[in-house]
Amino acid sequence: xxxxxxRRARQPLLIVVSGPSGxxxxxxxxxxxxxxxxFHFVVTxxxxxxxxxxxxxxxxxxxxxxxxxxxxxxxxxxxxxxxYGEYKGIPKKQVDAALTSEKDVVMRVDVQGAETVREQSPxxxxxxxxxxxxxxLVRRLKARRTETPEKLALRIDTSRQEMERxxxxxxxxxxxxxKLDETVDCILxxxxxxxxRTQPKIVKL
Numbered sequence: 001x002x003x004x005x006x007r008r009a010r011q012p013l014l015i016v017v018s019g020p021s022g023x024x025x026x027x028x029x030x031x032x033x034x035x036x037x038x039f040h041f042v043v044t045x046x047x048x049x050x051x052x053x054x055x056x057x058x059x060x061x062x063x064x065x066x067x068x069x070x071x072x073x074x075x076x077x078x079x080x081x082x083x084y085g086e087y088k089g090i091p092k093k094q095v096d097a098a099l100t101s102e103k104d105v106v107m108r109v110d111v112q113g114a115e116t117v118r119e120q121s122p123x124x125x126x127x128x129x130x131x132x133x134x135x136x137l138v139r140r141l142k143a144r145r146t147e148t149p150e151k152l153a154l155r156i157d158t159s160r161q162e163m164e165r166x167x168x169x170x171x172x173x174x175x176x177x178x179k180l181d182e183t184v185d186c187i188l189x190x191x192x193x194x195x196x197r198t199q200p201k202i203v204k205l
Contacts, residue, residue: 013104013194013201014095014121015039017187018114019129020159022141024175024183025108026059028129031184032106040098042107045071048086061091079109079116084154088113104191111162114169123201125194127187128169132176134160 017025029041045061047068056062063071068087071077080089090107098105109117117124131137141155166172171190175183194201 011200012099012102013191014099014117014124015104015106015187015191016114016117016124016126017106017108017129018111018126018169020111020137020162021155022137022144022159023129023131024140024180025129027180028175028183028187029106029108031180032187035184037188038103039106040094040101040103042090042094042098042105044088044108045077045091046086046088048088079113079120081110081112081116083110083112084151084158090117111165115165118168125171125190125201126169127171127173127190128166129173129175129183130163130166132174134163136177 017029019025032039033041043057043059043061045063045068047063047065050056050060050062054060065087068080068089071089071091072080072087076092077089078092078095080087088110090109090113095105095107107117111128114126114128118126131140137159138156141152141159147155173183173186173190
């Protein structure tokens with residue numbers, strides 16, 4: 001029994017970091033990588049255009065809409081969604097390879113994508129990332145300066161709607177301004193606690 005408990009505690013977990021645009025999902029994951037944490041970070045595929053500061057294969061896999069639709073038809077995606085007029089999704093082969101290597105898998109997805117992951121993999125651990133308040137969220141979105149006023153207004157409205165879906169997640173973490181390491185530490189505490197469960201959520205894909 002003791003050996004079995006230890007074996008189960010070492011099984012990889014599937015951790016989903018989600019939340020509305022502007023809460024800092026990318027920033028949080030980048031800090032986790034900088035700290036050399038022993039996780040497999042899944043890279044999302046997207047049909048949207050690459051931004052000047054983004055790196056192919058690190059931030060996203062950038063593909064055309066036609067290529068993305070082909071990936072859907074070939075059942076190559078763990079989850080996918082149409083977000084703000086562009087496709088986003090997680091390639092299955094990345095998740096499979098990571099779990100086979102016995103590393104915890106961390107993926108960053110939007111709120112709609114997180115709900116899809118929960119349907120596909122009920123044992124996934126869903127973490128909802130948020131800002132201190134709505135005013136701070138709007139400030140961060142405006143600070144990006146990457147969109148037209150119309151698209152910015154759409155993101156703000158969508159973010160408000162997504163905040164109402166937090167009850168579908170396992171954990172709620174506030175990513176406070178200038179407290180990035182505290183946010184990462186909170187996520188690490190969640191992962192450690194999940195590994196210490198008497199009945200860990202072992203991923204079955």
